[in-house]
Amino acid sequence: MAKNTNYLFKLDLLLLSILKEKDKYGYEMIKEIAQRTDNLIEAKHGTMYPIIYKLIEEEYITSNTVLVGNKARVYYHLEEKGKEYLESITQDYDNLVQSIDLIVHGTKHYER
Secondary structure (H helix, E strand, C coil): CCCCCCCCCCHHHHHHHHHHHCCEEHHHHHHHHHHHCCCCCCCCHHHHHHHHHHHHHCCCEEEEEEEECCEEEEEEEECHHHHHHHHHHHHHHHHHHHHHHHHHCCCCCCCC
16 A cells, blocks of 8 residues: 555656656656646646655656756656556545545546
8 A cells, every 4th residue: 555545636646647658857747737637736846846856765766867959857757666656556546536426426436
């Protein structure tokens, strides 16, 4: 079971889900989160980067600096350990949403 399961929303769930699809750099992830949520979730640099550093420390993701033109961009990559963690926190999230649906709606509306 994932750490800290008493949450509904965690930014690491979104970051890892995005990285599951393709390696990305920080600003790219921020833009994608905003676009996919119709700007309901706007990750801030000051919130996102400490989470990224924690994910690196836990060896869930790695970083790679790439020179693009005259700019250095740090791309993040989801590692196998991160895929396992993502699977775990996704299941925790799904279970929590289903449980809340039972209380709020009296039925499970969220089915995978």
